[in-house]
Amino acid sequence: MPDKKGYFGQYGGRFVPETLIPALQELEAAYAGAKKDKSFQNELKHLQATYIGRPTPLYFAKRLTKHLGGAKIYLKREDLAHTGAHKINNALGQALLAKKMGKKRLIAETGAGQHGVATATGAALVGLECEIYMGSEDTKRQALNVFRMKLLGADVNEVNIGSRTLKDAINEALRDWTTNVRTTHYVMGTVFGPHPFPMMVRDFQSVIGKETKRQMFKTEGGLPDYLIACVGGGSNAMGLFNEFLDDDVKMIGVEAGGKGIGTGEHAARFAGGSLGVFQGCKSYLLQDEDGNVLGTHSVSAGLDYASIGPEHPYLKGIKRVYYTYATDTEALEAFELLSKIEGIIPALESAHAVAEVVKLAPKLSKNKIIVINLSGRGDKDVQHVARIKDITV
C-alpha cells in the first residue's frame, strides 16, 4: 500500500494542477531512491538518535492507570522529541530529502504550529530557506509557535482568506509551490495530499510504531492490546499503527468532536463527512451538498481540518481501525487530568487520545495494555487554555 497511482483502495490519488505533477513525480523517484540509499538512511538514523533524541521513551503511566482503575496505560512520549512533537520525524526526513534533491527552499503549512516549527528546524539544520503558511485564526491561538518559527529563521505568512485555518494555509502553500516549484520543496506535514505524500510521511513517522513494538516486548514481553492516537491529518496515528497492522492489536483513531457533532462545529470527518476530493487526494471530507468545503472547529488547531489522510478511510473500510471522537470539553478535561496526575502537560491534540482512554480504560480488565501516542507537549497550548478558562497569565 498504496498502489502505483497512490491509492489505498479507492482513497488517495493525485489531484493537483499540472504544474505540480512533474514535481510530484520527481519527488516520488527521489524518495524511492532515498529509501534504498544506505548513506541517506544512515544519516537519518544518526540524526534521529543525536538530534531528535530517539528512541523516545515508552512510559508506564502508573498513576493514571490507578486512577482509571482498568487497563495498564503506556504513553509513547513523542512530546519528548526535539521541538516537542512527532512532527519533526517527518519534517527532518523531508528536509534531508529536499537537500539531496538540490532544492533551495522549504515551505510548509501549519495548524498548531508544531509542523511549522519542525520544518523551520529541519531547514536550519540542513541549511535551506524556509517559509511557513499559517491561518490567522491559528497564529492567534498558537502565538508562541509563531515566534519560535521566526527565531528559527523562517518567514511566517499569515493567511487571511477563507476560514483562516489549516486548510487555507495548505491552499496558500500549494499556490507558493506552484509558483516556485523548480527551487522549492513543499514539506506536507501529515499523511495527506497528493501521492507520494501520504505514503512518504507515513514511512517517516513509522519509527514511532517500530520503537513502540520493541519497547513493548522489552517491558511487557508482548504486544499491547490497544493503540490509541488522535487524528488530524493522521500522521501520528499512522506512525504508531503502521507497524502493528498485521498484528492482533486493536487500534482507535480519535478525531476532534469540537462542540459536538450535532452542532456542526467539529472536525470529525467520519462522523459528519462524505467522500470528496480535496487538496490533492480523494478521502473523507466535511463538505456541503455542492462539494464546497465546510468550516471546522476544534479547540486544538492541529485537528481542525476538513479532511483526513486517505489511508484512514481505507483502514476504517476494512475494519482494521476503529474511529471515534472526543469533544473540546473532554479534551480539556484530559489535558488537566494528565497534567495533574502524571506531571505531563499534553498537546491539546494528544489530549483527545487521552480523553478516549479515560472512557475506555475503566471498561477493560487490569491485564490489558493500552498505548497512547502522546504526539506532542502542551506548552504551546498553555496560553490558549488560560484564555478559555478566563485566566490572565
Added chain:
Amino acid sequence: MNRIEDTFKRLKAENKKAFIPYIMAGDPDLEKTGEHVMVLEECGADIIELGVPFSDPLADGPTIQRAAERALKAGVTLKKIIPFVKRIRNHSRTPIVLMAYYNSVFKYGEAAFIKDAVDAGVDGAIIPDLPPEEAESFIKLSRAANISTVFLIAPTSTKERVEKIVTACSGFVYYVSITGITGSRLALDERFKKHISAVKKSADMPVAVGFGVSTPEDAAMIARLADGVIVGSAIVKKFYEHPAGAKEFIKKLREAI
C-alpha cells in the same frame, strides 16, 4: 464537430486568433453574470470561460479567490450555473466552457454533470485539479457526449507528459504561461517560447494560452505565439472594480489579439 472546433476552424480561415475571456459565474450574482456575458459577446469573445465558484480554489490568485467568495455568498453553485447556461442559450451561440474544481463535479456526479451540461448547451470543461491520469472516466463520458475536455499543460510539463495530455484534450489545449496561479505576472522568456512551440508541434489541435495575461500588450504578444488568448483575472477585476470601463478594456484586448 462541436461549437469549439467550429470556432477555431472559422478563425483559422479568417487568419485570426481566438479571444477567450473568463468570468466567475455568480460574481456578484447570476443576473449580473448574464449581463457580463452579453458584454463579452458584444466585444467579440470567441469562447467564454465560466468559472464555477469553489471554496478552496488552489490554482487561483487573490482576484479569482475573492470573486469565488462573492459568488458563493450569493448562493451560486454548479446546480444553478447549468440552468443559467441553458437560459443564455436562448439568445447566444458562443461556445461556453465551464472551469470547475474537481470536487464540484465529483459531488454532482461525473455522468450527471456531463448529461446536464450537454443538455444546457455547455461545450467543454476545464478542471484544473484533474490531471489526465485521474480523468479516465471523465474523458470517456465526455467523448461520448461530444463535450470538449480541456486539460492544462504547464511550463514544467515534460515531453512525455505533453504527449499524454494532448491526447486527453479535445477542442483545444490550455497552455499555462507561467509556473504560478491565475493573476500572476506574465514572463515571456526564451524557455516559454521554445516550450510552447514544442507543444504546438505535439498537438493536432489549437493551443490557447492563459494565466497572467492582463493587458492588451500581453494579449498581443501571446496572440503571435498561440491560437488563442485566455484572459481571466484582469477582466474579473475590471468588472468588479471599474464596471463602467470594462467594455472599453475588453474591446482593447480583442483588438490586440
